Amino acid sequence: MSIKQVHVAVGVIERHGHIFLTRRAAHQHQGDKWEFPGGKCENGETVAQALVRELSEELAITVHDCSPLLVVCHDYGDKQVKLDVHWVRQFDGEPSSQEGLEGRWVAASELANYDFPAANVAIVERVVAALGAD
Ligand SMILES: Nc1nc2c([nH]c(=O)n2[C@@H]2O[C@H](COP(=O)(O)OP(=O)(O)OP(=O)(O)O)[C@@H](O)[C@H]2O)c(=O)[nH]1
Numbered sequence: 001m002s003i004k005q006v007h008v009a010v011g012v013i014e015r016h017g018h019i020f021l022t023r024r025a026a027h028q029h030q031g032d033k034w035e036f037p038g039g040k041c042e043n044g045e046t047v048a049q050a051l052v053r054e055l056s057e058e059l060a061i062t063v064h065d066c067s068p069l070l071v072v073c074h075d076y077g078d079k080q081v082k083l084d085v086h087w088v089r090q091f092d093g094e095p096s097s098q099e100g101l102e103g104r105w106v107a108a109s110e111l112a113n114y115d116f117p118a119a120n121v122a123i124v125e126r127v128v129a130a131l132g133a134d
């Protein structure tokens with residue numbers, strides 16, 4: 001049996017201490033959980049290129065710059081993921097889900113109230129540590 005790890009570009013989109021979250025569709029992996037928008041890297045793409053493409057496709061924003069935050073590897077049993085997480089602070093446009101997903105700006109202090117996939121615990125900790133929880 002082969003173990004395939006999915007490489008995912010994930011964006012922590014930040015503006016004025018708030019983070020833009022989307023809620024995964026019920027039928028998706030980790031369905032109904034809240035997430036930081038992003039998606040799978042395609043062949044030949046850098047993570048930054050994948051992030052620019054995904055955030056354009058999913059949210060119709062134009063990302064001008066991003067910077068690495070952390071990498072999280074997680075085994076869900078049915079799927080192994082490597083989340084390559086970047087801050088996204090320079091972008092144009094107002095994010096709105098192009099895929100009909102629920103989306104909202106959330107204060108760093110409110111992130112703990114959201115139900116994320118297990119792999120996201122470390123991401124939330126880092127974001128709250130960076131932005132403060134008050
Ligand atoms: N985008 C995103 N994916 C995450 C997060 N946390 C996490 O475990 N993942 C996992 O990373 C994997 C890849 O994300 P994705 O958005 O491309 O996955 P998907 O299956 O919805 O993509 P697809 O429907 O376009 O094929 C999924 O298995 C998802 O459960 C997160 O915060 N953001």
Ligand SMILES: [Mg+2]
Nearest residue numbers: 037038039040
């Ligand atoms: Mg996605």
